[in-house]
Amino acid sequence: MPYPTAKRRKSKAKGIQFTVMVVGASGSGRTTFVNTLCEAPVLSHKDNSQTDSALVETGIDIKPVNVDIEEDGLRINLTVVDTPGFGDSIDNNPAFQQIVNHLERQYDDILAEQSRIKRNPKFRDNRVHVLLYFIQPNGHALTEIDIKLMQRLSNRVNVIPVIGRADSFTVRELKAFKKRIMEDIVHYDIPIYNFPYDVEEDDEDTIQENLELKSLLPFAVIGSEEEVEIQGESVRARVYPWGIVEVDNPDHSDFVRLKNAIFGSHLYDLKSLTEDVLYEAYRTEKLSRNTYAESPDVSLSPEDIAGHSYRLKEEQIRKEEEKLREIELRVQRDINEKRQELLAKEETLRNLEIRLQG
Numbered sequence: 001m002p003y004p005t006a007k008r009r010k011s012k013a014k015g016i017q018f019t020v021m022v023v024g025a026s027g028s029g030r031t032t033f034v035n036t037l038c039e040a041p042v043l044s045h046k047d048n049s050q051t052d053s054a055l056v057e058t059g060i061d062i063k064p065v066n067v068d069i070e071e072d073g074l075r076i077n078l079t080v081v082d083t084p085g086f087g088d089s090i091d092n093n094p095a096f097q098q099i100v101n102h103l104e105r106q107y108d109d110i111l112a113e114q115s116r117i118k119r120n121p122k123f124r125d126n127r128v129h130v131l132l133y134f135i136q137p138n139g140h141a142l143t144e145i146d147i148k149l150m151q152r153l154s155n156r157v158n159v160i161p162v163i164g165r166a167d168s169f170t171v172r173e174l175k176a177f178k179k180r181i182m183e184d185i186v187h188y189d190i191p192i193y194n195f196p197y198d199v200e201e202d203d204e205d206t207i208q209e210n211l212e213l214k215s216l217l218p219f220a221v222i223g224s225e226e227e228v229e230i231q232g233e234s235v236r237a238r239v240y241p242w243g244i245v246e247v248d249n250p251d252h253s254d255f256v257r258l259k260n261a262i263f264g265s266h267l268y269d270l271k272s273l274t275e276d277v278l279y280e281a282y283r284t285e286k287l288s289r290n291t292y293a294e295s296p297d298v299s300l301s302p303e304d305i306a307g308h309s310y311r312l313k314e315e316q317i318r319k320e321e322e323k324l325r326e327i328e329l330r331v332q333r334d335i336n337e338k339r340q341e342l343l344a345k346e347e348t349l350r351n352l353e354i355r356l357q358g
């Protein structure tokens, strides 16, 4: 997880590029969440006054926006990629495809840049490091769209599921909803980013931190672009007739823990997983597709992605061992066949000898 100190220092001075994509049905609270996260009106709210537009299948409108933020002394050149319109159509396949195309286009761009003899100094790496997927706060379980989207995108991007507008739940309802979602994620084998750790390589604190974040999945967030004064302090909150819900209060939502994870403790992990594992897998896939008429299957299995790169190595070793076992079996089979042949020949010779002696 930790990045080399020199790299951290350099990025502190220059600022680090980081890209977040937000996907979720209309009304799930994406826009408010992004504006709360960036503490600025980065995205504008959709104009819902044209009611008939809901009937027109226009696909989604992928919109990257750049904003500079500062987190714990680190300057982040943040790109937010919004996907308004997702989930609005009857057939969501074109929307899935548009998102996949966007993710792959960023990989293609860097692939082209890396193969240039003279690098373009103005080139901007727009690979998406994390996709926050907004689950509708309906209290049931994952829908077919949720399952399909997360399954299809997880081998191209780190997916973190999020429950938007989480203040719609009581504490007990939220706990039960989170549990059902995680059961679905396990049941459908969805390789989300699950704060992986390595018991052999990571220290106790890292393991503990990752376990805590893992236990919060899916993150229940609330957003608000309003500020209210509480005990002389201005805080971001939602004001209701019965009380106030504070965005940054960890007792009210997981907002702060999610923000600290993606912009702090796990920023470099999300970046390195994107650049060293997901992109590398795409690159291998693409190059082998171009080299062979029939491409060998080099796509990552869900376990590889969820369990980070060391799982990849384990998988490779497992495959190698399997190959060796197959070779051993084949050799053993050949030896047995030869032995049988020899025995048969010996038998024939013995019979001949007996006949000759007789």
Ligand SMILES: Nc1nc2c(ncn2[C@@H]2O[C@H](COP(=O)(O)OP(=O)(O)OP(=O)(O)O)[C@@H](O)[C@H]2O)c(=O)[nH]1
Binding pocket: 024, 025, 026, 027, 028, 029, 030, 031, 032, 033, 045, 046, 084, 085, 164, 165, 166, 167, 168, 221, 222, 223, 224, 238
């Ligand atoms: N209760 C509650 N309402 C929220 C929260 N966040 C946003 N809302 C409200 O939910 C509605 C939709 O919020 P948006 O942020 O515009 O949702 P969106 O997903 O971006 O929707 P589109 O712009 O239509 O794509 C607005 O009325 C918001 O004020 C939240 O955390 N809790």
